[in-house]
Amino acid sequence: MPYRAAGFDTAQAVLEECAKFNEGVVSPTNAEGDKNPSFWKNGTVTTTPGFKDAFRQFAEGGWQGLHHPTDFGGQGLPKLIHAACIEMVNSANLSFALCPLLTDGAIEALLTAGSPELQQTYIPKMIDGSWTGTMNLTEPQAGSDLSLVRSRAEPQGDGTYKIFGTKIFITYGEHDMAENIVHLVLARVTGAPEGVKGISLFVVPKFMVNADGSLGARNDVHCVSIEHKLGIKASPTAVLQYGDHGGAIGYVVGEENRGLAYMFIMMNAARYAVGMQGIAVAERAYQKAVAYARDRVQSRPVDGSLPGAAPIIHHPDVKRMLMTMRAYTEGCRAMALVAAAAYDAADRHPDPEVRKQNAAFYEYMVPLVKGYSTEMSLDVASLGVQVHGGMGFIEETGAAQYLRDAKILTIYEGTTAIQANDLVGRKTARDGGAVALGVAKQIAATEADLAKRSSVAARAMLKRLTPAREAFQQTVDFVAGQTKASPNAVFAGSVPYLMLAANVVAGWQMARALMVAEDRLAEGVDPEFMRAKITTARFYADHLLSKVPGLRDSIVDGADSVIEMTLEAF
Numbered sequence: 065m066p067y068r069a070a071g072f073d074t075a076q077a078v079l080e081e082c083a084k085f086n087e088g089v090v091s092p093t094n095a096e097g098d099k100n101p102s103f104w105k106n107g108t109v110t111t112t113p114g115f116k117d118a119f120r121q122f123a124e125g126g127w128q129g130l131h132h133p134t135d136f137g138g139q140g141l142p143k144l145i146h147a148a149c150i151e152m153v154n155s156a157n158l159s160f161a162l163c164p165l166l167t168d169g170a171i172e173a174l175l176t177a178g179s180p181e182l183q184q185t186y187i188p189k190m191i192d193g194s195w196t197g198t199m200n201l202t203e204p205q206a207g208s209d210l211s212l213v214r215s216r217a218e219p220q221g222d223g224t225y226k227i228f229g230t231k232i233f234i235t236y237g238e239h240d241m242a243e244n245i246v247h248l249v250l251a252r253v254t255g256a257p258e259g260v261k262g263i264s265l266f267v268v269p270k271f272m273v274n275a276d277g278s279l280g281a282r283n284d285v286h287c288v289s290i291e292h293k294l295g296i297k298a299s300p301t302a303v304l305q306y307g308d309h310g311g312a313i314g315y316v317v318g319e320e321n322r323g324l325a326y327m328f329i330m331m332n333a334a335r336y337a338v339g340m341q342g343i344a345v346a347e348r349a350y351q352k353a354v355a356y357a358r359d360r361v362q363s364r365p366v367d368g369s370l371p372g373a374a375p376i377i378h379h380p381d382v383k384r385m386l387m388t389m390r391a392y393t394e395g396c397r398a399m400a401l402v403a404a405a406a407y408d409a410a411d412r413h414p415d416p417e418v419r420k421q422n423a424a425f426y427e428y429m430v431p432l433v434k435g436y437s438t439e440m441s442l443d444v445a446s447l448g449v450q451v452h453g454g455m456g457f458i459e460e461t462g463a464a465q466y467l468r469d470a471k472i473l474t475i476y477e478g479t480t481a482i483q484a485n486d487l488v489g490r491k492t493a494r495d496g497g498a499v500a501l502g503v504a505k506q507i508a509a510t511e512a513d514l515a516k517r518s519s520v521a522a523r524a525m526l527k528r529l530t531p532a533r534e535a536f537q538q539t540v541d542f543v544a545g546q547t548k549a550s551p552n553a554v555f556a557g558s559v560p561y562l563m564l565a566a567n568v569v570a571g572w573q574m575a576r577a578l579m580v581a582e583d584r585l586a587e588g589v590d591p592e593f594m595r596a597k598i599t600t601a602r603f604y605a606d607h608l609l610s611k612v613p614g615l616r617d618s619i620v621d622g623a624d625s626v627i628e629m630t631l632e633a634f
Contacts, residue, residue, distance in 0.1 A: 067142045067412060075145050078130075082149045085125055089118050090156035097159045097298025098465045102239065104290045104300070109238040112298040115160060119241040123193020127153070128164050132171055136187040143411075147404040150337055151397070154344030158469045159298035161344075163196055163236045165337045169330035170197025170248050173265070177318035177326040185273055186246050195244040199330050200231040200268075200304065208482060210324060211259045215251035215306065217266060217314060226311025227251055227268055227285075230303065233476070237302030238270075238287035244279060245270040249306070250327055253320050265323030266314035268306065284312040295468030332430055334477045336403070339433035342441035342473050343396050349441075349448035349466040350389040356452050356461075357382055376451075384607075385451055389444045391604040394577075395570030396437040402573055403429035421502075428491045428499045429569070435483035435559075436566030438473035445470045484558035487565070488543055493554075497544035500565070504540070507533045507572045514575060519582060521602045525575045528605040535616035536568045542620045556626035557619030564615040571609035574601040 097112040122128065131146035132138030154161040167190050174183055189195040206212035215229025227249060231237070238245070247268040256262030272280040284307055291301040306312040318326050357377035364370060365378045376382045403426055410423035445467040449456035456463040474480050492500055511533065514526040539561055547554045578601035585594040 067408065070142050070145060074141075075148075078141065078145055079148055079152075081125075082127070082152050085121070085127070086152045086156035089121050090153060090160055093118055093160060093298075094157040095462055095465070097157060101297035102290065102300040104238070104287065104302075107238075107286055107288070109240065109287060109290060109300045109302070111239050111241055111300065112159075115298065116241045118157075118160060119163065119193065122153075122164065128167060128193050129191035132168075132187075132191050133175070136183070137191045142404070142408040144401060144404040144408055147336075147340055147401055150340040151344045151347065154341045155348045157298075158341060158345055159296045161341070162296065162299045163239070163241065165334065165341075166199055166235055167197040168337065169199055169333045170246055172333045173248055173317065173326055173330045174267070176329045177265070177322075178267075179317075182267055182315060182317065185277070186267065186269075189244070189277075190246060194242060195246055195269075196236060196239070196242045197246045197248065198234055198237050199327070199334065200234055200237075200247050200249040201327065202233045203230055204232055208478065210250065210263065213250050213252060213263055215249065217251040217253045217264060217316075218311065219253065223315070225251075225253070225266060225314045225316060226307060227266060227314040228307030228311060230305055232303050233291070234302045234304050235299060235476075237300065237304045238290070239300055243271075244273075247285060247304070248317070248327070248330065249314060250323050251314070253316075256321055260324050262321055263323040264320045265317040265326045267317060268312050268314040272313060284309045294471055295465070296472055331477060335430055335434040335483070336400075338473055338477045339396070339400055339430075339435075339437040342437035342439075342470065343393060343400060345466050345470045345473070346389065346393040346396070346437075346441040346444035349445040349463065349470075350386070350393055352463055352466070353389060353448040353451040354386060356455075356463075357386060360453075360455075382451060385447045387600070387603045388607065389447050391574075391600050391608055392440045392444050394600055395574050395604050395608070396433075396440055396566075398573035398577060399429070399566065399570040400433045400437060403433055424499045425503070428487075428503065431483035431487040431491065431562060432566035432569060434477065435474075435480045435487075435562045436570070438470070439480055439563065441470040441473055442467070480559055480562070484562040485555065487562050488547060488554060488558045492540060492543045492561075493547035497540040500540040500544075501537065503569065504533055504537045507536075507568065510572055510575050513579060517579070517582070521578055521598050522582065524602050525578055525605045528609040529571060529575055532568045532571060532609050532612035535613045536565060539564055539616050539619050550623075552627050553623035556623040560615050560619050564612055564619065567608060567612055567615075571604055571612075574604045574609075577601055 093114040096114060100112055102109055102111045126139060129138035130149060131141050131143055134140040171187055171190050174187055190197050201210060203213055217225040217227050219225055229251060249266045249268050250263050251266055252262050253264050268285055269283055270285060272283055274280045286305050287302045288305050289303045293301060358375055360376045361373050362376050363373055365374050406422040406426040410419050410426055413419045449463045449467055452461055452463045455461045511526060511530055514522050543554055543561055578598055581594040581597035585591055
């Protein structure tokens with residue numbers, strides 16, 4: 065069986081060790097990075113004090129190679145375990161975690177499309193943390209529209225290429241935490257077709273690599289500045305210049321003109337990981353808000369249960385805010401981990417048909433995990449500031465950092481609208497809604513299981529899940545049926561469709577969790593934890609899942625009011 069060695073005991077041991085490491089080593093660097101960010105001087109970037117040592121310990125602990133193949137020095141663990149570890153390191157420090165996140169994507173791309181020589185040269189060094197990886201897509205004139213990429217690659221006749229161009233928004237494009245940086249760069253080979261069909265992918269190392277694996281001369285790629293940002297300030301976002309001194313030496317990944325397909329391997333890995341970042345920052349904002357609400361004393365409870373002023377966690381609206389934060393975070397976490405499990409099954413299950421089904425499910429889930437989890441992180445971080453009241457608006461409390469850091473998550477690796485366009489076009493309209501309706505069928509099976517239970521919580525969940533699933537089906541039918549005939553009408557509701565679909569899927573997972581928790585509670589297993597799980601699931605149903613039918617109405621019936629306004633009227 066696949067991942068036979070990665071059972072519960074292994075998972076528990078890894079996650080406990082991961083928690084210890086991130087709490088003790090990475091988390092203390094978070095506030096420092098916000099106050100004392102990375103800086104650029106004379107072409108070099110110096111990271112926040114403590115980052116370099118934390119990354120050294122991260123690499124020595126084997127965390128970069130957790131789910132990568134043992135053949136290259138990784139540990140070969142499932143994505144499911146790795147996803148939980150991604151959440152922890154991002155909760156500890158979002159800026160720090162971006163470096164291993166991009167390195168993971170570079171490793172994935174080379175594993176899929178790199179030649180054996182490229183794989184052997186670069187992957188082991190990235191896995192052991194000696195080198196890190198980047199993803200170079202964006203250019204000043206080409207944001208999300210990669211057909212406009214102008215960076216060029218000139219073949220040298222010896223298997224190498226000279227790369228020329230400018231890339232912007234390159235996360236960890238320059239830093240001092242590793243010996244070398246492996247840039248994966250989109251560029252156009254001289255004479256290639258226009259548009260996306262003429263784009264190739266290249267490995268361009270910061271330092272050239274000698275035949276014996278040692279580092280050689282500095283390559284012609286240089287950081288000319290880094291950005292000053294709203295959040296994730298410690299993560300250096302670089303402007304990289306290729307070829308100002310004769311040309312940067314690069315090596316083509318896979319075949320020429322197929323670069324975009326290879327880059328999407330990195331992109332999909334990164335999009336999923338960014339969804340986990342949303343969950344991570346939401347969890348940290350929630351924990352901070354709970355701690356503050358327990359300590360902050362203000363006002364007598366409205367029910368008179370205490371004679372004087374009480375900690376604000378006694379007040380119903382504060383509890384509502386905290387429960388909203390908790391339910392959103394737990395729902396998105398459950399959704400993301402189910403997606404990770406599907407990825408593992410698609411990769412390793414012995415039955416080809418099961419692999420195919422899980423691959424389709426995972427592909428459908430990626431925009432949901434990325435889009436919904438990041439948008440909800442903004443809501444949760446904002447609520448975290450609100451729980452703190454005026455103190456939340458003051459930087460010293462730290463609550464505002466989570467809100468500032470979270471904003472980028474809805475933008476990079478494809479905005480929420482880009483995720484929604486993908487969900488509409490590639491994931492719903494293309495197959496006539498088949499995968500989405502297959503998900504609805506699974507949800508209906510969960511409803512049947514809920515109907516067999518008599519508990520108040522199970523009945524409350526069923527009351528909300530059934531109309532939510534029906535609204536999901538009706539929306540899928542609308543999207544699948546109208547995308548070609550009325551594209552403006554469908555795409556006017558594309559983001560609401562993403563939010564609806566993800567809300568339903570997260571609610572479905574909360575329903576499953578509720579039933580497991582009820583069963584464990586009946587067995588006497590960890591009663592306090594199980595009761596909290598049940599209550600959180602019911603809150604999700606009552607307060608979040610209940611929004612789905614209204615979203616359906618705005619998607620199916622609300623397009624005219626989006627598109628009929630004349631441009632001049634704006």
